Amino acid sequence: MVKNYLIGSAKKLSADSQEGRVQNTDEHHHQAHEAHPVHPGHQLQLENVSVQRGRDVIIRDISFTVSCGDIVALIGPNGGGKSTLLKALTGEWPYHGKIRFQDRDGKALPRPCIGYMPQQLLFDRQAPLTVADILGAHHGRWPVFLGVRKKTRKSLTESLKRVNAQHLLDRRLGDLSGGELQRVTLAFALNPVPDILLLDEPVSALDETGKALFYQLVKALRDQYDMLTLIVSHDLDVITAYANRLIYLNKTVITEGPIETVMAGDPPWLKGMKPETGGLS
Amino acid sequence: MSVWYSLMEWLPFAFVRYDFMKNALLAVILLAPVFGLSGTMVISNRMSYYSDALGHSALAGIALGTLFGLRDPLASMIAFGILFGMGISAVKSKARSSTDTVIGVFSASAVALGIALLSRRGGFARYSNYLVGDILAIRPADIAILVAVLLLVLLFWIFLFNRLLILSVNASLAISKGIRIRLIENLFMILVAILVTVSIKWIGTLLINSLLILPAAASRNIARNMRQYHVLSVTFSWIAAVAGLLISFYLDTAAGSTIVLCSALVFAVTYFIGQQKN
Numbered sequence: 003m004v005k006n007y008l009i010g011s012a013k014k015l016s017a018d019s020q021e022g023r024v025q026n027t028d029e030h031h032h033q034a035h036e037a038h039p040v041h042p043g044h045q046l047q048l049e050n051v052s053v054q055r056g057r058d059v060i061i062r063d064i065s066f067t068v069s070c071g072d073i074v075a076l077i078g079p080n081g082g083g084k085s086t087l088l089k090a091l092t093g094e095w096p097y098h099g100k101i102r103f104q105d106r107d108g109k110a111l112p113r114p115c116i117g118y119m120p121q122q123l124l125f126d127r128q129a130p131l132t133v134a135d136i137l138g139a140h141h142g143r144w145p146v147f148l149g150v151r152k153k154t155r156k157s158l159t160e161s162l163k164r165v166n167a168q169h170l171l172d173r174r175l176g177d178l179s180g181g182e183l184q185r186v187t188l189a190f191a192l193n194p195v196p197d198i199l200l201l202d203e204p205v206s207a208l209d210e211t212g213k214a215l216f217y218q219l220v221k222a223l224r225d226q227y228d229m230l231t232l233i234v235s236h237d238l239d240v241i242t243a244y245a246n247r248l249i250y251l252n253k254t255v256i257t258e259g260p261i262e263t264v265m266a267g268d269p270p271w272l273k274g275m276k277p278e279t280g281g282l283s
Numbered sequence: 284m285s286v287w288y289s290l291m292e293w294l295p296f297a298f299v300r301y302d303f304m305k306n307a308l309l310a311v312i313l314l315a316p317v318f319g320l321s322g323t324m325v326i327s328n329r330m331s332y333y334s335d336a337l338g339h340s341a342l343a344g345i346a347l348g349t350l351f352g353l354r355d356p357l358a359s360m361i362a363f364g365i366l367f368g369m370g371i372s373a374v375k376s377k378a379r380s381s382t383d384t385v386i387g388v389f390s391a392s393a394v395a396l397g398i399a400l401l402s403r404r405g406g407f408a409r410y411s412n413y414l415v416g417d418i419l420a421i422r423p424a425d426i427a428i429l430v431a432v433l434l435l436v437l438l439f440w441i442f443l444f445n446r447l448l449i450l451s452v453n454a455s456l457a458i459s460k461g462i463r464i465r466l467i468e469n470l471f472m473i474l475v476a477i478l479v480t481v482s483i484k485w486i487g488t489l490l491i492n493s494l495l496i497l498p499a500a501a502s503r504n505i506a507r508n509m510r511q512y513h514v515l516s517v518t519f520s521w522i523a524a525v526a527g528l529l530i531s532f533y534l535d536t537a538a539g540s541t542i543v544l545c546s547a548l549v550f551a552v553t554y555f556i557g558q559q560k561n
Contacts, residue, residue: 089455092455092458092459093458093459093461094454094455094458094459116459116461117459118455118456118459120453120455120456123452123453123456124453125452125453126327126329126451126452128503129327129451129452129503130502130503130506130507130508130509130511130512131448131452131508131509132507132508132509134508135448135508135509136448136449136452138445139444139445139446139448139449140445140449140460143442143445145440145441145442145444145445146444146445146448146509146510147320147323147440147444147448147509147510147512147513148510148513149509149510150510172508174507174508175452187456190456191459200459
């Protein structure tokens, strides 16, 4: 069955069926993380998920199950469908198949909250837009063209503290360096704290130290909030240090499982990863 | 209106002797925040060409109105403007051409349709006032329409601005936050279609986009955040509108174009201030 969601509905990820919808609201966040701070055994299950654009099949028959608390590395060659899979999860791309968020017994759960960090945040760098404006726009209903209220600023500062970026609150978004922008984008993805965090090559603008710090931060957030984290990356060294599961994707799932199992025996697909893309050292 | 008229009588200027000037002044005071607010997001969403095309396409709305025998083509202009916007939105989401190309195709077709229909039997001259508009022809009944448009824009800004802002920054990010970007985009396109077509009679198809773009563009030259962007845009819009109207009265020039020239002057000043700051 083909799902023809409107672009922008952002409601593909189903709680109970293909017709279910994701909502990322503050209310949901408070329910999910204040009343139930962890996700005991909650799982994201994909069954035969395919994405087609025109006549081109971009990914086909993707099936896997991952759990909250997992840090899952999505690796594979360029054009292998990693970013497309994330966009199917956010609701940007229509897909065939089933995506379910469920408990350990397979019972459907309420719609998960998703945090997404795109590969590259393309935006108008000349816009009169501060970090407080963009974070405030998703923080509540108060329209930010009237300014960001004191109470909201306090809360946003706390959000930025999570990613060590509290000093950036009043900076213009267009004035940020690549690394600063990535931290702010992560803060945006984490506000409200999501059930599922999707990171599409999140450290491309960072040096080696920055990369290590970024992944340490992701790991700390996982420990604190028990979220499921899916990271698209070419950087096998860092991934093997921080992720606990790995999915190798080349249009479809070639292999997946715990890192140590998947990497055991020097599998042939590892040789295909190009060193110049950061594949192997 | 009588309250407004009484208030005006207190002013020590010659123009307050004329009711048409009092009406026009109230009209520009109401229109300025409409354009000042909307212009910010028209620019941020890269929709300047769309709003320009909307202005030109109004000719087709007028033509269809006259074809259906409407005395006042406002309803047909609004209806055509909304259809025009939705048509562009539907085609650009599926077409392989760029958005600019799609808008260009729609705009050229609508202008051609308008001119073809209005010029039947050599009657185009009767409609030439729509090209430059006449703010001095505004009647008290028209003021009510402007109040309604202002309220519509304020409601949109209060309830949907945040989502529109996130969408203007990055569509993927907006989608990930559950924002229905097509819905928000379409609602904003409809809003712009309404405010542009409603104002055409008084501002004219040739100048309408300048009023929408210039105050926000001037504000963007010096604003650092969203609040400043909006406060300055509305302020510049008010200054240019009131100054332009009064200057046009004393210099006996067309009001719409004088207002636009004042906006252009504000833009030039803020441009140099912005350059100095940088």
